[in-house]
Amino acid sequence: MALSKHTHIVTAYGEELDKLADELARMGGLVEMQLEAAVAAVVRRDASVIPEVRKREVQVNAMQVDIEKRVIRLFALRQPLATDLRMTISSLKIASDLERVGDLAKNIAYRSKKLVGFAPLELMHSVERLGVIVGKQLHEVLDALSSFDIEPAVRVWRNDDEVDDHYNGLIREMLLAMSKDPSLVGPGAHILFVAKNLERVGDHATNIAEALHYIVTGEALESTDHPPA
Amino acid sequence: MFDTEIQPTVYHKNSLGSSPVKVEVRDVSVSYGEKQALFNVSLDIPDHSVTAFIGPSGCGKSTFLRCMNRMNDTIEGARVTGSLKIDGAEINDRAVDPVVLRASVGMVFQKPNPFPKSIYDNVAYGPRIHGLASSRSELDDVVEHSLRKAGLWAEVSDRLQDPGTGLSGGQQQRLVIARAIAVSPEVILMDEPCSALDPIATAKIEELIDELRENYCIIIVTHSMQQAARVSQMTAFFHMGSLIEVGPTEEIFTNPLESRTQDYITGRFG
Numbered sequence: 001m002a003l004s005k006h007t008h009i010v011t012a013y014g015e016e017l018d019k020l021a022d023e024l025a026r027m028g029g030l031v032e033m034q035l036e037a038a039v040a041a042v043v044r045r046d047a048s049v050i051p052e053v054r055k056r057e058v059q060v061n062a063m064q065v066d067i068e069k070r071v072i073r074l075f076a077l078r079q080p081l082a083t084d085l086r087m088t089i090s091s092l093k094i095a096s097d098l099e100r101v102g103d104l105a106k107n108i109a110y111r112s113k114k115l116v117g118f119a120p121l122e123l124m125h126s127v128e129r130l131g132v133i134v135g136k137q138l139h140e141v142l143d144a145l146s147s148f149d150i151e152p153a154v155r156v157w158r159n160d161d162e163v164d165d166h167y168n169g170l171i172r173e174m175l176l177a178m179s180k181d182p183s184l185v186g187p188g189a190h191i192l193f194v195a196k197n198l199e200r201v202g203d204h205a206t207n208i209a210e211a212l213h214y215i216v217t218g219e220a221l222e223s224t225d226h227p228p229a
Numbered sequence: 230m231f232d233t234e235i236q237p238t239v240y241h242k243n244s245l246g247s248s249p250v251k252v253e254v255r256d257v258s259v260s261y262g263e264k265q266a267l268f269n270v271s272l273d274i275p276d277h278s279v280t281a282f283i284g285p286s287g288c289g290k291s292t293f294l295r296c297m298n299r300m301n302d303t304i305e306g307a308r309v310t311g312s313l314k315i316d317g318a319e320i321n322d323r324a325v326d327p328v329v330l331r332a333s334v335g336m337v338f339q340k341p342n343p344f345p346k347s348i349y350d351n352v353a354y355g356p357r358i359h360g361l362a363s364s365r366s367e368l369d370d371v372v373e374h375s376l377r378k379a380g381l382w383a384e385v386s387d388r389l390q391d392p393g394t395g396l397s398g399g400q401q402q403r404l405v406i407a408r409a410i411a412v413s414p415e416v417i418l419m420d421e422p423c424s425a426l427d428p429i430a431t432a433k434i435e436e437l438i439d440e441l442r443e444n445y446c447i448i449i450v451t452h453s454m455q456q457a458a459r460v461s462q463m464t465a466f467f468h469m470g471s472l473i474e475v476g477p478t479e480e481i482f483t484n485p486l487e488s489r490t491q492d493y494i495t496g497r498f499g
Contacts, residue, residue: 004488006497013496079455081482081494218484 003083003148003215013078020070020091021146024098027063028142030056031098034105035138035201039131041112042194043124053109060102067095086218090211094145097204097211101138104197104204111190118187123177126170127194133163134198137205145208150216153209157221163202170195238271239486241476244463248275251416251446252297257311259292259301266292269311270472272465279438279447281457281478284467285493290450293467294418297448298334299327315416332359335409339421341401343393343408348385351393351404352376355412371411379407380437399430403437410441417441419449423456435460454494458482466490 008014034056037049071092074080080088137156144152171192178188213221252274259267267289274280282290292301299320301307313320320330332355343351352372355361362368372389376382381403385396393404402422409417419438423431438447438460451457457464457478464481466474466489474487485491492498 004491004495004497006492009496009498081454081458082485082491084495085483 003087016070016074016078017080017084017087020067020074020088023063023067023070024091024094025142025146027060027067027095027098028138028145030060030063031102031105032135032138032142034060034102034109035131035135038105038109038112039128039135039198041109042115043128043131045112045115045118045120047113047116050109050113053106057102057106060099064095064099067091083215086215090215093211094208097207101201101204104201108194108197111194114190115187121184121187121191123170123173123191126166126173127191127198130163130166130170130195130198133166134202134205137163137202141205141208141212145212148212148216150213153212154221157206157209157213160202160206163199167195167199167202238472239474239476241474241480241486244476245273245275246278246462246477248278248462250274251276251315252448253312253314253317254296255312257293257296257309257313259289259296259310260308261304262306266470267296268470272472272475274446274448275463276446277442277444278463279442279449279461280463280465281461282448282450282465282467283452283454283457283493284473286452288467289470290465290467291420292470293472294420294448294450297416297418298331298336299325300336302327329359332412333414334416334418335412335414336418336420337402337405337409337422339424341398341405341425343396343401343404345392345394347390348376348393348396348404349389352407352411355408359412361412375407375411376404378410378441379403380433380440381407397430399426399433402426402430402434406434406437406441414445416446416448419447421450421452424452431456454482466493468493 008017034053037053041047041049041053071088074088078084137159140152141156144150144156174188174191174195178184210221213219250273252272254270254272254274257267257270258265270289270293282294284290295301296309296313297320299309301309309321315334319325320334344354346354349372352375353362353368356368356371362371373382373386376385381400384400385391385404393401396404402425406417406422423434426434435456438449441447442462449457449460461478464476464478465472466481466485466487468489474481474485474490476486481490482494485494
């Protein structure tokens with residue numbers, strides 16, 4: 001772990017903190033797979049991945065419970081301080097954000113089943129694009145987390161505007177298309193939910209960026225860290 | 230033992246909170262013979278507040294604590310330089326009588342050290358020699374008041390003539406705190422006051438410290454990081470004879486600025 005160049009005098013304590021970071025990284029990897037599979041399922045209107053998504057969802061939830069247990073154990077037995085304290089408490093928050101992302105990905109994947117019966121939508125490329133942007137946000141913030149690097153984290157945090165802009169554009173386009181062609185209302189409603197869920201994933205990525213910033217600096221990400229509008 | 234390089238201290242903002250300065254320390258160094266134990270310590274210590282000194286053994290924190298009531302005077306070959314003012318008055322001034330100083334700067338040690346006298350006489354001793362009570366009933370009042378403030382009255386009021394040494398460790402520690410309070414001190418120094426006590430007795434002393442800070446400036450040396458975190462408002466970290474970092478306790482334990490502070494409080498190899 002790159003938080004300090006020195007190791008703990010009590011080796012087991014250092015190992016427990018390292019393990020916590022490893023578990024977060026594993027959970028992050030799993031959640032990334034869920035999101036990728038979910039977006040692909042919707043875009044291709046292919047519901048065949050759902051059983052696999054469901055299986056991984058169970059794993060993701062179990063990992064959150066496991067991380068919570070580790071955090072409680074660290075507080076009870078090690079009383080972490082300074083960077084260790086910030087790492088421990090933030091792990092709880094990050095695990096909860098990742099669990100939410102997993103949940104949203106599962107919801108998105110389930111929409112593919114509803115979309116199978118409809119004709120392909122022209123707007124799907126826009127959904128795919130939103131999925132790519134959000135997936136990149138999640139990937140970058142998880143990468144930053146594994147190296148305790150705040151610069152990419154701040155970038156992710158700032159980039160949330162791009163996610164929101166794209167999301168708002170997609171909603172506008174979809175509503176317009178639906179009002180012109182009522183036959184699009186059925187699939188369109190599902191697309192609106194997918195878009196909303198993707199936008200929420202983006203928010204969780206920024207939450208993780210904030211948590212990482214706190215772990216490394218001890219300070220909250222301030223609006224001054226935002227580029228001038 | 231120490232390199233002679235002077236380490237600059239990192240001072241957090243707002244370390245004093247809203248409290249006024251009670252003790253003003255400037256460039257204090259201490260040597261024992263050839264060996265320098267403390268290097269140019271400068272620090273403002275707030276009144277009505279608990280300040281914790283932390284750091285590994287031999288870091289100079291106890292040496293510094295002993296400067297506050299000129300206990301280093303009693304050590305052969307000890308040399309203290311720099312300025313140390315309490316309420317603006319220099320305590321290293323030749324005109325200052327260390328005996329009078331030690332009444333206003335009380336001290337509680339690691340091991341409870343009651344006199345081999347009755348509980349009553351342990352507390353009454355200071356007021357008697359400093360002439361703080363003019364009658365027996367006044368002295369009775371001082372003793373009761375001090376024991377109440379030390380949270381011991383209820384446990385000993387019916388056996389004030391029993392020997393102080395017959396009390397439990399935690400009670401003895403509260404007895405010597407009562408003894409320190411009896412001479413109306415301004416500053417109370419505590420050198421690891423709970424290291425010989427069980428967790429319940431420790432909690433009682435910590436509760437007492439929290440109550441006393443309303444009226445006194447309290448400085449505590451402790452090896453327990455958790456204790457420093459629990460009882461103090463300001464924390465100062467010493468290392469190799471230098472004051473490394475001073476700040477509000479909450480900041481020191483959540484976000485220390487110096488890597489040596491960080492390594493020490495998180496239990497890492499420095």
